[in-house]
């Protein structure tokens with residue numbers, strides 16, 4: 001039986017409340033390709049280094065859709081979806097001293113081991129033992145999730161839940177920018193204006209880097225223009241090109257549109273071969289880099305301590321948990337960010 005209380009009366013009260021781990025919660029699970037349903041699951045128990053988070057919202061992105069549509073395999077069905085989550089700390093483990101019950105947090109959904117050679121070099125995105133939420137481990141689209149405390153970041157107070165769900169994908173952009181070395185006053189092109197592309201454009205604009213984009217789907221292109229980005233014009237080349245479409249034509253044009261000495265950063269996951277003329281790379285002195293998610297802890301630290309100011313402009317589709325099926329079916333066509341509201345912040349039960 002689930003308890004429901006209107007207000008939080010004391011820390012001790014909250015702790016007692018969330019310790020009812022025999023209670024059940026609702027979660028959104030993929031039952032089969034293209035079909036999600038609400039399922040009941042026990043509220044997870046937490047370890048000494050973990051916290052229990054009452055989830056308030058979860059964003060939907062391209063990799064969730066790849067799972068939903070069956071392009072990316074998951075270990076089992078039913079499979080709990082989602083990885084771009086925010087919530088409120090409901091309980092803390094015995095060793096946790098850095099997080100507090102009632103604190104708002106943004107979750108970092110890739111847990112690196114911090115002891116393999118990649119982690120020791122600082123490139124935790126290459127961790128050999130990486131736990132990927134929603135892909136190798138059940139997702140965050142549930143009323144409660146257990147999370148290692150170090151991977152739950154105190155949320156910037158000024159942002160709403162819908163803005164906070166954009167921080168994880170924004171961190172993907174933050175890491176790509178850091179790895180590119182792009183600086184104020186230079187020109188950059190973003191290929192593709194899906195949510196990753198739009199978030200990159202926001203970051204470029206806020207950092208004073210010339211933000212151009214190419215995007216064939218008009219509603220997304222319109223949104224990019226609304227943000228203040230400029231449409232790529234024929235003949236222009238760029239010092240930095242960020243490929244986010246994950247398509248073969250997008251990847252090919254990214255290489256052609258870099259100017260001599262330029263850097264191409266690939267974020268999109270095109271899985272088919274792309275035509276590259278080595279002489280073009282050599283004569284153009286081009287650098288091609290792959291940018292995989294972000295590195296712990298530096299990139300989430302950067303995003304949460306100095307979040308983008310204009311996130312609200314790209315939030316378009318808000319869905320209740322009951323309408324998750326509709327949310328996943330609509331997300332491809334929604335320009336901007338779709339997200340699922342799991343619960344309001346006020347109630348802790």
Ligand SMILES: [Zn+2]
Pocket residue numbers: 060061062063064083084169
């Ligand atoms: Zn994502």
Ligand SMILES: [Zn+2]
Pocket residue numbers: 112113114115116117118119120124126127128129130
């Ligand atoms: Zn590692």
